[in-house]
Amino acid sequence: MACKGYGILNKMASDLSGFRTLLVPYFTRRTTNLFSARSNACGEDASSSRGKHSPPVASQSHLRSLRGPTEALVSKRDGVQLKFLQTTAYSTTTKGKRLPLKYQNEEDIDQILADGMDVMQEFADLLQCPLEHIQQMVRRDTRLVTHFSKQEVLAKMRLLLDHGFDADEITKRYQLFSRSIDFLRSRLRKLGAVKRYRYHLSLLLLSNAEFEHRLETYRKEMAVMGDHPSQISFVAYLLGSSETEVTSLVSRGCHHLLSMRPSRLLEVVNVLSNFSVSTDEIRNKCHMLKCVPDVARTRLQLVHDNGVYDPEKLESILLSSDSQFMSSVTRWCRDAEALGGLSSKREMLMKRLQCSEGDLEDMLLRAPALKPLSPSKLADSLHVLLDIIGLSPTSIVQNPTLLFFSTARLLSRWEILQHKGLTDYELIRALLLPERKFVSKFGTADVEKERTSQL
Numbered sequence: 001m002a003c004k005g006y007g008i009l010n011k012m013a014s015d016l017s018g019f020r021t022l023l024v025p026y027f028t029r030r031t032t033n034l035f036s037a038r039s040n041a042c043g044e045d046a047s048s049s050r051g052k053h054s055p056p057v058a059s060q061s062h063l064r065s066l067r068g069p070t071e072a073l074v075s076k077r078d079g080v081q082l083k084f085l086q087t088t089a090y091s092t093t094t095k096g097k098r099l100p101l102k103y104q105n106e107e108d109i110d111q112i113l114a115d116g117m118d119v120m121q122e123f124a125d126l127l128q129c130p131l132e133h134i135q136q137m138v139r140r141d142t143r144l145v146t147h148f149s150k151q152e153v154l155a156k157m158r159l160l161l162d163h164g165f166d167a168d169e170i171t172k173r174y175q176l177f178s179r180s181i182d183f184l185r186s187r188l189r190k191l192g193a194v195k196r197y198r199y200h201l202s203l204l205l206l207s208n209a210e211f212e213h214r215l216e217t218y219r220k221e222m223a224v225m226g227d228h229p230s231q232i233s234f235v236a237y238l239l240g241s242s243e244t245e246v247t248s249l250v251s252r253g254c255h256h257l258l259s260m261r262p263s264r265l266l267e268v269v270n271v272l273s274n275f276s277v278s279t280d281e282i283r284n285k286c287h288m289l290k291c292v293p294d295v296a297r298t299r300l301q302l303v304h305d306n307g308v309y310d311p312e313k314l315e316s317i318l319l320s321s322d323s324q325f326m327s328s329v330t331r332w333c334r335d336a337e338a339l340g341g342l343s344s345k346r347e348m349l350m351k352r353l354q355c356s357e358g359d360l361e362d363m364l365l366r367a368p369a370l371k372p373l374s375p376s377k378l379a380d381s382l383h384v385l386l387d388i389i390g391l392s393p394t395s396i397v398q399n400p401t402l403l404f405f406s407t408a409r410l411l412s413r414w415e416i417l418q419h420k421g422l423t424d425y426e427l428i429r430a431l432l433l434p435e436r437k438f439v440s441k442f443g444t445a446d447v448e449k450e451r452t453s454q455l
Helices: 002-015 017-022 029-044 060-066 106-115 117-127 131-140 150-162 167-172 174-178 181-194 201-205 208-225 231-239 243-251 262-274 279-284 286-290 293-305 311-319 322-339 345-353 357-366 375-389 393-398 400-404 407-417 424-432 435-442 445-454
Strands: 070-077 080-087
Touching: 106 117, 106 131, 117 131, 117 150, 117 167, 131 167, 150 167, 150 174, 150 181, 167 174, 167 201, 174 201, 181 201, 181 208, 208 262, 231 243, 231 262, 231 279, 262 279, 262 286, 262 293, 279 286, 286 311, 293 311, 293 322, 311 322, 322 345, 322 375, 345 357, 345 375, 345 393, 357 393, 357 400, 375 393, 375 400, 375 407, 393 400, 400 424, 407 424, 407 435, 424 435
Parallel strands: none
Antiparallel strands: 070 080
Protein backbone atom coordinates (compact mmCIF):
# COMPACT_ATOMS: atom_id res chain seq x y z
CA MET A 1 0.00 0.00 0.00
CA ALA A 2 2.80 2.37 0.84
CA CYS A 3 4.51 1.76 -2.48
CA LYS A 4 1.25 2.31 -4.32
CA GLY A 5 0.95 5.67 -2.56
CA TYR A 6 4.42 6.61 -3.70
CA GLY A 7 3.48 5.73 -7.27
CA ILE A 8 0.44 7.99 -7.12
CA LEU A 9 2.53 10.80 -5.67
CA ASN A 10 5.09 10.40 -8.45
CA LYS A 11 2.35 10.50 -11.08
CA MET A 12 0.86 13.66 -9.56
CA ALA A 13 4.29 15.29 -9.53
CA SER A 14 4.76 14.36 -13.20
CA ASP A 15 1.40 15.81 -14.20
CA LEU A 16 1.85 18.99 -12.17
CA SER A 17 5.44 19.70 -13.20
CA GLY A 18 5.08 23.32 -12.15
CA PHE A 19 4.70 22.26 -8.51
CA ARG A 20 7.57 19.76 -8.41
CA THR A 21 9.89 22.42 -7.10
CA LEU A 22 7.88 22.52 -3.85
CA LEU A 23 9.09 19.00 -3.05
CA VAL A 24 12.43 18.58 -4.73
CA PRO A 25 14.49 21.13 -2.68
CA TYR A 26 14.20 18.83 0.33
CA PHE A 27 15.86 15.87 -1.37
CA THR A 28 19.13 15.33 -3.13
CA ARG A 29 19.25 14.44 -6.81
CA ARG A 30 20.24 10.93 -5.84
CA THR A 31 17.30 10.75 -3.44
CA THR A 32 14.92 11.80 -6.18
CA ASN A 33 16.26 9.20 -8.61
CA LEU A 34 16.07 6.44 -6.01
CA PHE A 35 12.57 7.54 -5.06
CA SER A 36 11.39 7.36 -8.68
CA ALA A 37 13.11 4.03 -9.25
CA ARG A 38 11.57 2.62 -6.07
CA SER A 39 8.11 3.82 -7.09
CA ASN A 40 8.42 2.09 -10.47
CA ALA A 41 9.65 -1.08 -8.82
CA CYS A 42 6.67 -1.07 -6.50
CA GLY A 43 4.32 -0.75 -9.46
CA GLU A 44 5.80 -3.79 -11.18
CA ASP A 45 6.07 -6.07 -8.17
CA ALA A 46 4.55 -4.63 -5.07
CA SER A 47 4.38 -7.90 -3.19
CA SER A 48 8.11 -8.56 -3.48
CA SER A 49 9.15 -5.23 -2.05
CA ARG A 50 6.42 -4.36 0.41
CA GLY A 51 7.77 -3.93 3.92
CA LYS A 52 11.40 -4.56 3.07
CA HIS A 53 12.51 -1.04 2.30
CA SER A 54 11.41 2.45 3.24
CA PRO A 55 11.73 5.53 1.01
CA PRO A 56 15.23 7.07 1.31
CA VAL A 57 15.37 10.22 3.38
CA ALA A 58 18.23 12.76 3.28
CA SER A 59 19.86 13.74 6.56
CA GLN A 60 18.92 17.09 8.10
CA SER A 61 22.49 18.46 7.79
CA HIS A 62 22.60 17.49 4.10
CA LEU A 63 19.22 19.12 3.48
CA ARG A 64 20.40 22.31 5.13
CA SER A 65 23.45 22.40 2.83
CA LEU A 66 21.19 22.11 -0.20
CA ARG A 67 18.71 24.79 0.72
CA GLY A 68 19.62 28.12 -0.77
CA PRO A 69 17.93 31.52 -1.01
CA THR A 70 14.57 31.39 -2.73
CA GLU A 71 13.44 33.33 -5.75
CA ALA A 72 9.97 34.05 -7.11
CA LEU A 73 9.33 32.45 -10.50
CA VAL A 74 6.29 32.64 -12.77
CA SER A 75 4.87 29.75 -14.77
CA LYS A 76 1.71 29.30 -16.84
CA ARG A 77 -0.50 26.21 -16.79
CA ASP A 78 -3.85 25.96 -18.57
CA GLY A 79 -3.81 29.73 -19.09
CA VAL A 80 -3.43 30.46 -15.36
CA GLN A 81 -0.35 32.31 -14.16
CA LEU A 82 1.23 30.51 -11.20
CA LYS A 83 3.81 32.09 -8.92
CA PHE A 84 6.02 29.85 -6.81
CA LEU A 85 9.43 29.77 -5.11
CA GLN A 86 12.47 27.97 -6.45
CA THR A 87 15.73 27.36 -4.65
CA THR A 88 18.95 27.96 -6.48
CA ALA A 89 20.84 25.21 -4.66
CA TYR A 90 18.95 22.47 -6.49
CA SER A 91 16.32 22.25 -9.20
CA THR A 92 14.75 19.58 -11.39
CA THR A 93 14.78 21.92 -14.37
CA THR A 94 17.62 21.57 -16.83
CA LYS A 95 20.81 23.40 -16.00
CA GLY A 96 20.34 25.90 -18.80
CA LYS A 97 16.94 26.95 -17.44
CA ARG A 98 17.98 27.61 -13.87
CA LEU A 99 17.61 31.19 -12.77
CA PRO A 100 20.47 32.10 -10.37
CA LEU A 101 20.17 34.85 -7.82
CA LYS A 102 23.59 36.23 -8.73
CA TYR A 103 24.27 36.39 -12.42
CA GLN A 104 27.80 35.80 -13.72
CA ASN A 105 27.35 36.11 -17.47
CA GLU A 106 28.10 39.66 -18.63
CA GLU A 107 25.36 39.61 -21.27
CA ASP A 108 22.76 38.61 -18.67
CA ILE A 109 23.99 41.33 -16.32
CA ASP A 110 23.82 43.94 -19.08
CA GLN A 111 20.22 42.90 -19.78
CA ILE A 112 19.36 43.13 -16.08
CA LEU A 113 20.85 46.63 -15.92
CA ALA A 114 18.80 47.68 -18.94
CA ASP A 115 15.57 46.22 -17.53
CA GLY A 116 16.14 47.68 -14.06
CA MET A 117 17.07 51.20 -15.12
CA ASP A 118 14.02 52.81 -13.49
CA VAL A 119 14.63 51.04 -10.18
CA MET A 120 18.32 51.92 -10.17
CA GLN A 121 17.47 55.56 -10.90
CA GLU A 122 15.26 55.62 -7.79
CA PHE A 123 18.17 54.26 -5.75
CA ALA A 124 20.49 56.93 -7.19
CA ASP A 125 17.97 59.70 -6.49
CA LEU A 126 17.59 58.63 -2.86
CA LEU A 127 21.34 58.39 -2.27
CA GLN A 128 22.02 61.49 -4.37
CA CYS A 129 24.86 59.76 -6.16
CA PRO A 130 25.68 59.13 -9.84
CA LEU A 131 23.72 56.33 -11.52
CA GLU A 132 27.04 54.68 -12.41
CA HIS A 133 27.68 53.96 -8.72
CA ILE A 134 24.36 52.12 -8.45
CA GLN A 135 25.10 50.19 -11.63
CA GLN A 136 28.44 49.07 -10.25
CA MET A 137 26.70 47.93 -7.09
CA VAL A 138 24.08 45.95 -9.06
CA ARG A 139 26.82 44.35 -11.15
CA ARG A 140 28.28 42.94 -7.96
CA ASP A 141 24.92 41.66 -6.74
CA THR A 142 22.09 41.54 -9.28
CA ARG A 143 19.61 40.55 -6.55
CA LEU A 144 19.18 44.25 -5.81
CA VAL A 145 16.89 44.46 -8.86
CA THR A 146 16.02 40.82 -9.60
CA HIS A 147 15.19 39.46 -6.16
CA PHE A 148 15.00 42.02 -3.39
CA SER A 149 11.94 44.19 -3.07
CA LYS A 150 12.52 47.73 -4.26
CA GLN A 151 10.74 49.14 -1.22
CA GLU A 152 12.85 46.98 1.06
CA VAL A 153 16.10 48.21 -0.51
CA LEU A 154 14.93 51.83 -0.34
CA ALA A 155 14.00 51.40 3.32
CA LYS A 156 17.49 50.06 4.14
CA MET A 157 19.11 52.94 2.25
CA ARG A 158 17.05 55.47 4.22
CA LEU A 159 18.00 53.74 7.47
CA LEU A 160 21.71 53.97 6.66
CA LEU A 161 21.43 57.59 5.53
CA ASP A 162 19.58 58.51 8.74
CA HIS A 163 22.51 57.11 10.74
CA GLY A 164 25.00 59.40 9.01
CA PHE A 165 26.55 57.11 6.38
CA ASP A 166 27.19 58.64 2.98
CA ALA A 167 26.30 57.27 -0.45
CA ASP A 168 29.88 56.33 -1.29
CA GLU A 169 30.18 54.02 1.71
CA ILE A 170 26.70 52.55 1.23
CA THR A 171 27.28 51.61 -2.42
CA LYS A 172 30.55 49.91 -1.53
CA ARG A 173 28.82 47.73 1.09
CA TYR A 174 26.25 46.11 -1.18
CA GLN A 175 26.36 42.95 0.98
CA LEU A 176 24.29 44.80 3.61
CA PHE A 177 21.14 44.57 1.51
CA SER A 178 21.01 40.80 1.98
CA ARG A 179 20.53 41.38 5.73
CA SER A 180 17.06 42.03 7.14
CA ILE A 181 16.11 45.55 8.04
CA ASP A 182 15.41 44.46 11.63
CA PHE A 183 18.96 43.06 11.86
CA LEU A 184 20.44 46.32 10.55
CA ARG A 185 18.26 48.41 12.83
CA SER A 186 19.30 46.35 15.88
CA ARG A 187 23.02 46.68 15.17
CA LEU A 188 22.81 50.38 14.40
CA ARG A 189 21.00 50.92 17.69
CA LYS A 190 23.86 49.19 19.54
CA LEU A 191 26.45 51.23 17.64
CA GLY A 192 24.60 54.39 18.67
CA ALA A 193 26.08 53.93 22.15
CA VAL A 194 29.60 54.35 20.73
CA LYS A 195 28.82 56.85 17.98
CA ARG A 196 31.55 59.18 19.24
CA TYR A 197 34.03 56.61 17.99
CA ARG A 198 34.59 56.53 14.25
CA TYR A 199 33.26 53.21 12.92
CA HIS A 200 32.50 51.83 9.46
CA LEU A 201 29.63 49.96 7.81
CA SER A 202 31.74 46.81 7.69
CA LEU A 203 30.80 46.30 11.37
CA LEU A 204 27.28 45.40 10.27
CA LEU A 205 28.63 42.40 8.36
CA LEU A 206 30.54 40.80 11.26
CA SER A 207 29.50 37.71 13.14
CA ASN A 208 27.70 38.28 16.43
CA ALA A 209 30.75 37.32 18.50
CA GLU A 210 33.10 39.59 16.57
CA PHE A 211 30.57 42.42 16.63
CA GLU A 212 30.25 42.25 20.42
CA HIS A 213 34.04 42.12 20.75
CA ARG A 214 34.37 45.27 18.65
CA LEU A 215 31.73 47.03 20.71
CA GLU A 216 33.64 46.31 23.90
CA THR A 217 36.86 47.59 22.29
CA TYR A 218 35.14 50.81 21.23
CA ARG A 219 33.81 51.38 24.74
CA LYS A 220 37.38 51.18 26.06
CA GLU A 221 38.58 53.61 23.40
CA MET A 222 35.83 56.05 24.32
CA ALA A 223 37.06 55.94 27.89
CA VAL A 224 40.52 56.97 26.61
CA MET A 225 38.97 59.87 24.67
CA GLY A 226 37.39 61.19 27.84
CA ASP A 227 35.02 64.10 27.30
CA HIS A 228 36.13 64.82 23.74
CA PRO A 229 33.07 64.62 21.45
CA SER A 230 34.95 63.04 18.51
CA GLN A 231 38.26 61.52 17.55
CA ILE A 232 39.14 64.68 15.62
CA SER A 233 38.75 66.67 18.82
CA PHE A 234 40.90 64.15 20.72
CA VAL A 235 43.68 64.21 18.08
CA ALA A 236 43.63 68.02 18.05
CA TYR A 237 44.17 67.92 21.83
CA LEU A 238 47.12 65.51 21.49
CA LEU A 239 48.81 67.59 18.79
CA GLY A 240 48.09 70.94 20.40
CA SER A 241 46.24 72.14 17.27
CA SER A 242 42.74 72.95 16.12
CA GLU A 243 40.24 70.52 14.60
CA THR A 244 40.57 72.39 11.31
CA GLU A 245 44.31 71.71 11.27
CA VAL A 246 43.71 68.02 11.97
CA THR A 247 41.18 67.84 9.12
CA SER A 248 43.74 69.49 6.86
CA LEU A 249 46.42 66.95 7.87
CA VAL A 250 44.03 64.09 7.11
CA SER A 251 43.20 65.53 3.69
CA ARG A 252 46.96 65.72 2.94
CA GLY A 253 47.42 62.00 3.56
CA CYS A 254 47.61 61.52 7.36
CA HIS A 255 44.54 59.25 7.41
CA HIS A 256 46.00 57.27 10.30
CA LEU A 257 45.14 60.15 12.64
CA LEU A 258 41.51 59.03 12.44
CA SER A 259 41.93 55.33 11.64
CA MET A 260 44.28 54.50 14.53
CA ARG A 261 42.87 53.76 17.95
CA PRO A 262 42.98 56.70 20.38
CA SER A 263 44.80 54.55 22.96
CA ARG A 264 47.55 53.78 20.42
CA LEU A 265 47.93 57.44 19.42
CA LEU A 266 48.10 58.50 23.07
CA GLU A 267 50.79 55.92 23.83
CA VAL A 268 52.96 56.99 20.85
CA VAL A 269 52.67 60.68 21.77
CA ASN A 270 53.64 59.89 25.38
CA VAL A 271 56.71 57.91 24.25
CA LEU A 272 57.88 60.75 22.01
CA SER A 273 57.24 63.35 24.70
CA ASN A 274 59.31 61.33 27.20
CA PHE A 275 62.27 61.66 24.82
CA SER A 276 61.80 65.43 24.49
CA VAL A 277 60.10 65.40 21.09
CA SER A 278 57.94 68.52 20.99
CA THR A 279 54.32 68.60 19.84
CA ASP A 280 55.41 70.89 16.99
CA GLU A 281 57.79 68.18 15.73
CA ILE A 282 55.06 65.55 16.08
CA ARG A 283 52.56 67.70 14.20
CA ASN A 284 55.03 68.52 11.42
CA LYS A 285 56.04 64.86 11.04
CA CYS A 286 52.72 63.19 11.83
CA HIS A 287 53.59 60.13 9.71
CA MET A 288 55.88 58.95 12.51
CA LEU A 289 52.81 58.40 14.69
CA LYS A 290 52.32 55.14 12.77
CA CYS A 291 55.27 53.61 14.63
CA VAL A 292 54.93 50.81 17.20
CA PRO A 293 55.20 52.32 20.72
CA ASP A 294 57.49 49.63 22.18
CA VAL A 295 59.78 49.73 19.13
CA ALA A 296 59.92 53.53 19.27
CA ARG A 297 60.83 53.46 22.97
CA THR A 298 63.65 50.93 22.43
CA ARG A 299 65.13 52.70 19.41
CA LEU A 300 65.06 56.17 20.93
CA GLN A 301 66.75 54.84 24.04
CA LEU A 302 69.48 53.22 21.93
CA VAL A 303 70.36 56.36 19.90
CA HIS A 304 70.34 58.50 23.05
CA ASP A 305 72.63 56.08 24.85
CA ASN A 306 75.09 56.18 21.93
CA GLY A 307 74.91 59.97 21.66
CA VAL A 308 73.76 59.91 18.02
CA TYR A 309 70.20 61.23 18.37
CA ASP A 310 69.31 63.84 15.75
CA PRO A 311 65.77 65.28 15.36
CA GLU A 312 66.29 65.29 11.59
CA LYS A 313 66.64 61.50 11.70
CA LEU A 314 63.49 60.96 13.77
CA GLU A 315 61.36 59.44 11.00
CA SER A 316 64.20 57.11 10.01
CA ILE A 317 64.59 56.01 13.61
CA LEU A 318 60.90 55.27 14.10
CA LEU A 319 59.74 53.92 10.73
CA SER A 320 62.68 52.07 9.12
CA SER A 321 62.98 48.28 9.18
CA ASP A 322 65.10 46.61 11.86
CA SER A 323 67.99 45.91 9.48
CA GLN A 324 67.94 49.46 8.09
CA PHE A 325 67.83 50.93 11.57
CA MET A 326 70.80 48.90 12.85
CA SER A 327 72.79 49.75 9.72
CA SER A 328 71.99 53.43 10.22
CA VAL A 329 72.99 53.34 13.90
CA THR A 330 76.34 51.78 12.99
CA ARG A 331 76.95 54.50 10.40
CA TRP A 332 75.88 57.27 12.79
CA CYS A 333 78.29 55.96 15.44
CA ARG A 334 81.16 55.97 12.91
CA ASP A 335 80.26 59.52 11.90
CA ALA A 336 80.17 60.62 15.53
CA GLU A 337 83.60 59.08 16.10
CA ALA A 338 84.92 60.80 12.96
CA LEU A 339 83.71 64.19 14.17
CA GLY A 340 85.66 63.72 17.38
CA GLY A 341 83.36 65.83 19.49
CA LEU A 342 82.89 68.56 16.85
CA SER A 343 79.37 69.61 16.01
CA SER A 344 79.42 69.30 12.19
CA LYS A 345 81.29 68.23 9.05
CA ARG A 346 82.12 71.85 8.31
CA GLU A 347 84.02 72.23 11.56
CA MET A 348 85.85 68.97 10.96
CA LEU A 349 86.94 69.98 7.42
CA MET A 350 88.05 73.45 8.53
CA LYS A 351 90.10 71.95 11.37
CA ARG A 352 91.76 69.17 9.33
CA LEU A 353 92.47 71.35 6.28
CA GLN A 354 93.47 74.39 8.34
CA CYS A 355 91.31 76.62 6.18
CA SER A 356 88.88 79.45 6.75
CA GLU A 357 85.14 79.32 6.29
CA GLY A 358 85.53 81.23 3.02
CA ASP A 359 88.00 78.62 1.70
CA LEU A 360 85.51 75.90 2.63
CA GLU A 361 82.72 77.67 0.74
CA ASP A 362 84.95 77.85 -2.35
CA MET A 363 85.57 74.11 -2.05
CA LEU A 364 81.86 73.37 -1.87
CA LEU A 365 81.16 75.59 -4.87
CA ARG A 366 83.76 73.76 -6.97
CA ALA A 367 82.72 70.34 -5.68
CA PRO A 368 79.07 70.46 -4.47
CA ALA A 369 79.00 66.65 -4.27
CA LEU A 370 81.00 66.98 -1.02
CA LYS A 371 77.87 68.06 0.85
CA PRO A 372 76.16 64.64 1.09
CA LEU A 373 79.37 62.77 1.95
CA SER A 374 79.32 61.40 5.48
CA PRO A 375 81.83 62.58 8.11
CA SER A 376 83.33 59.07 8.32
CA LYS A 377 83.94 58.98 4.56
CA LEU A 378 85.59 62.41 4.59
CA ALA A 379 87.68 61.52 7.64
CA ASP A 380 88.97 58.30 6.00
CA SER A 381 89.90 60.14 2.76
CA LEU A 382 91.63 62.93 4.67
CA HIS A 383 93.62 60.40 6.68
CA VAL A 384 94.99 58.72 3.52
CA LEU A 385 95.70 61.97 1.65
CA LEU A 386 97.27 63.86 4.56
CA ASP A 387 98.81 61.20 6.79
CA ILE A 388 99.81 58.45 4.32
CA ILE A 389 100.37 60.08 0.94
CA GLY A 390 101.56 63.29 2.58
CA LEU A 391 99.77 65.94 0.52
CA SER A 392 99.50 69.39 1.99
CA PRO A 393 96.13 70.72 3.22
CA THR A 394 96.38 73.53 0.64
CA SER A 395 96.66 70.98 -2.19
CA ILE A 396 93.43 69.31 -1.08
CA VAL A 397 91.62 72.65 -0.71
CA GLN A 398 92.62 73.44 -4.30
CA ASN A 399 91.68 69.93 -5.54
CA PRO A 400 88.59 68.96 -3.50
CA THR A 401 87.60 66.16 -5.93
CA LEU A 402 90.36 64.05 -4.35
CA LEU A 403 87.96 63.54 -1.42
CA PHE A 404 85.49 61.72 -3.68
CA PHE A 405 87.77 58.70 -4.21
CA SER A 406 87.62 55.61 -2.05
CA THR A 407 90.51 54.89 0.26
CA ALA A 408 91.16 51.62 -1.61
CA ARG A 409 91.68 53.48 -4.89
CA LEU A 410 93.92 56.09 -3.32
CA LEU A 411 96.08 53.50 -1.57
CA SER A 412 96.45 51.26 -4.64
CA ARG A 413 97.61 54.22 -6.76
CA TRP A 414 99.96 55.45 -4.04
CA GLU A 415 101.55 52.00 -3.98
CA ILE A 416 102.48 52.51 -7.65
CA LEU A 417 103.34 56.21 -7.57
CA GLN A 418 105.39 56.49 -4.39
CA HIS A 419 108.58 55.31 -6.13
CA LYS A 420 108.13 57.47 -9.25
CA GLY A 421 109.72 60.61 -7.80
CA LEU A 422 106.74 62.80 -8.77
CA THR A 423 106.20 66.35 -7.55
CA ASP A 424 103.06 67.19 -5.62
CA TYR A 425 101.48 68.65 -8.76
CA GLU A 426 102.31 65.52 -10.84
CA LEU A 427 101.19 63.25 -8.05
CA ILE A 428 97.81 64.99 -7.80
CA ARG A 429 97.35 64.86 -11.61
CA ALA A 430 98.10 61.11 -11.51
CA LEU A 431 95.65 60.50 -8.68
CA LEU A 432 92.94 62.30 -10.65
CA LEU A 433 93.43 60.34 -13.91
CA PRO A 434 90.65 58.00 -15.12
CA GLU A 435 91.42 54.35 -14.49
CA ARG A 436 92.20 53.44 -18.14
CA LYS A 437 94.63 56.31 -18.61
CA PHE A 438 96.30 55.63 -15.28
CA VAL A 439 96.89 51.94 -16.12
CA SER A 440 98.12 52.87 -19.59
CA LYS A 441 100.62 55.36 -18.16
CA PHE A 442 101.70 53.76 -14.89
CA GLY A 443 100.53 50.14 -15.06
CA THR A 444 99.04 48.23 -12.16
CA ALA A 445 100.30 47.35 -8.70
CA ASP A 446 101.14 43.77 -9.76
CA VAL A 447 103.20 44.95 -12.74
CA GLU A 448 105.03 47.44 -10.53
CA LYS A 449 105.84 44.75 -7.96
CA GLU A 450 107.21 42.46 -10.64
CA ARG A 451 109.38 45.26 -12.08
CA THR A 452 110.69 46.19 -8.63
CA SER A 453 111.60 42.59 -7.77
CA GLN A 454 113.57 42.26 -11.01
CA LEU A 455 115.63 45.31 -10.11
